[in-house]
């Protein structure tokens with residue numbers, strides 16, 4: 001098994017559900033060997049997207065800036081992305097139709113995949129969570145302070161992962177995608193989109209390197225009493 005097959009997962013969605021928003025894991029300590037990923041920042045200070053070795057922080061004020069490696073992350077998914085397949089779509093497709101089609105192309109829906117969709121979109125709806133202060137509220141309440149934005153007739157990149165249903169709680173089952181526009185001026189966590197003319201690349205990641213936090217906040221978190229399905233739906237859309 002090659003290291004390139006590995007998806008590095010820092011903490012879990014379950015931990016975010018319970019408000020474990022602080023981390024001792026710096027991006028500097030985990031970026032080496034990786035050129036692709038999505039995630040968040042300490043205190044949920046925005047959304048992370050990275051591809052081709054360039055990583056960005058998308059913040060709730062609408063800004064985008066290169067990621068500062070000294071920042072820490074309470075949740076992220078990193079990998080080295082070497083596309084196995086390149087496909088083109090040259091027609092409008094809604095998120096639902098597109099993702100159903102894409103799942104038929106994957107080969108199996110029982111593995112993890114890194115996914116990149118690049119080109120022209122009729123619409124991309126995003127959100128970016130605002131930085132949270134202590135005492136932390138559950139993420140289902142934290143997202144009330146998110147700022148939503150709709151990009152219309154935009155060019156840019158969606159990057160993220162496909163997670164099989166059994167991975168829900170570690171990550172988000174189905175497609176968890178983040179967006180940044182071509183100008184690298186804005187983006188966020190993706191709620192909805194319609195593709196227009198895009199190139200789709202993906203790579204199967206059959207190996208998961210899951211690193212759970214060892215902080216007191218994580219060790220004392222209540223991960224047992226959440227309605228996982230419902231709360232992830234509220235938090236991640």
Ligand SMILES: [Zn+2]
Nearest residue numbers: 177178189190
């Ligand atoms: Zn996200």
